[in-house]
Structure formats: structure tokens, C-alpha cells
Amino acid sequence: MPVVFVAACKLPTPFAEFTMHGFLEKATGREHVVLSLGDVTDGAPVLGRVHSECLTGDALFSQRCDCGSQLEAALQAIAREGRGVLLYLRQEGRGIGLLNKIRAYELQDGGADTVEANERLGFAADQRDYAICLPMLEHVGVHSLRLMTNNPRKVKALTDMGITVAERVPLHTGHNPHNKLYLATKANKLGHMMGNQHQSEADPA
Numbered sequence: 001m002p003v004v005f006v007a008a009c010k011l012p013t014p015f016a017e018f019t020m021h022g023f024l025e026k027a028t029g030r031e032h033v034v035l036s037l038g039d040v041t042d043g044a045p046v047l048g049r050v051h052s053e054c055l056t057g058d059a060l061f062s063q064r065c066d067c068g069s070q071l072e073a074a075l076q077a078i079a080r081e082g083r084g085v086l087l088y089l090r091q092e093g094r095g096i097g098l099l100n101k102i103r104a105y106e107l108q109d110g111g112a113d114t115v116e117a118n119e120r121l122g123f124a125a126d127q128r129d130y131a132i133c134l135p136m137l138e139h140v141g142v143h144s145l146r147l148m149t150n151n152p153r154k155v156k157a158l159t160d161m162g163i164t165v166a167e168r169v170p171l172h173t174g175h176n177p178h179n180k181l182y183l184a185t186k187a188n189k190l191g192h193m194m195g196n197q198h199q200s201e202a203d204p205a
């Protein structure tokens, strides 16, 4: 088992009182969490978000990306529904870590885009591995998601490991003048879907 469950507690937030489930990834020592709300074990597709850590956007209000705004919007949507899960994965900088992300930002300050910067540093454009999601979702009893994301590779990664993604729910928020090029590059080079169309299993356009 790549991750082991360690402990769970209540997590009151401005949006709702979630339950926070903590996990340890044995190979790396990374600590991940799932926030859950309501009964997510009844088998019906669960509104969910698989969020990759972004210290700058999630905690420090950076406008270089859309992460903080997406995190808040996802938690609000789950709270509105009264039911859902958010996986917070410690995959900072698409898996390259905070200091390398700062190196990548430095290159971007000199004109590189987000993909070129990673490649110049010797990394793939996206080094994330979603394998840990399966045991985390199994632990909280979720097998089917309505996934809030614009990233089709995230949908494919979860589907390939046996999670049903019943619907992709677009998550367009946090656009500002500082992240215009960043978002355009995600759409052009990383395949992110910037349209607002919801996609369901029955309608996999």
C-alpha cells in the first residue's frame, strides 16, 4: 500500500466543518490529506477535487496561477452540496518541489513559459503521479466522482486506476492579468480545457 491512514479529525472552515483524514506516503515521507463532508459512502457519484499543493497560490495569495481560487471554489462547492471530498496532494510544483518551482518562476521572469522552464531545469512538464489517490479514496469509501478539474490527464489517470469519473465539472476561476500567459500555456501545451462545458460519462466529447 503506497499510503497508510494515520488519523482523522474535525476541520472547521468558513465554508463547512469537514473531516480531515491524514495519510503518510511511505516511499517519500510526504503527508497528504482528504477533506470529506457528508455521507460519501452511499455509492452515488461524489463531488470531488484532486488538488495539487501550491504553497504560493494556496497560502500566499500568488496571482501567478489560479490554484488558491480553485481551492476555495472547490471547498465552497462541496459545502453548498453538503457532500464531497477534496484530496490535497503534496505534489508542489507539479511534482518538482517548491524550490525548483521558484527556479522555474525565475526562468519565467526571464521570458520562458511554464513548460519551457520545467524542461530547461531537466524536468518533464508535469511530474505528478496520482497513484496515491486510489487508497485515499478507498479509505473514505468513494469509488465514483464528479471531478472538478480542467485537466483531462487527471481524469484519465483516475479512470485508468479504476475510479469512475461520472462527470468532469469545469473549475474556471482566479483569472487575472498576471496569469493570462500561464493559463494560455496550460490550454495550448498541457491540454487543459478552458471551455465551460460539463462532461459526463454518457457524453465523453
Ligand SMILES: Nc1nc2c(ncn2[C@@H]2O[C@H](COP(=O)(O)OP(=O)(O)OP(=O)(O)O)[C@@H](O)[C@H]2O)c(=O)[nH]1
Binding pocket: 050, 051, 052, 053, 054, 055, 065, 066, 067, 070, 091, 092, 093, 094, 095, 096, 101, 104, 105, 114, 118, 148, 149, 150, 151, 154, 171, 186, 192
Ligand atoms: N513547475 C511548475 N509548477 C507550477 C507552476 N505553476 C503552478 N504550478 C503547480 O501546478 C500544480 C497545479 O497544477 P495546474 O496545472 O495549475 O492545474 P491541474 O491540477 O493540472 O488542473 P486543474 O485540476 O484544472 O486545476 C500545483 O502543484 C502548482 O504548484 C509553474 O509555473 N511551474
Ligand SMILES: [Zn+2]
Binding pocket: 054, 056, 057, 058, 065, 066, 067, 068
Ligand atoms: Zn498555483
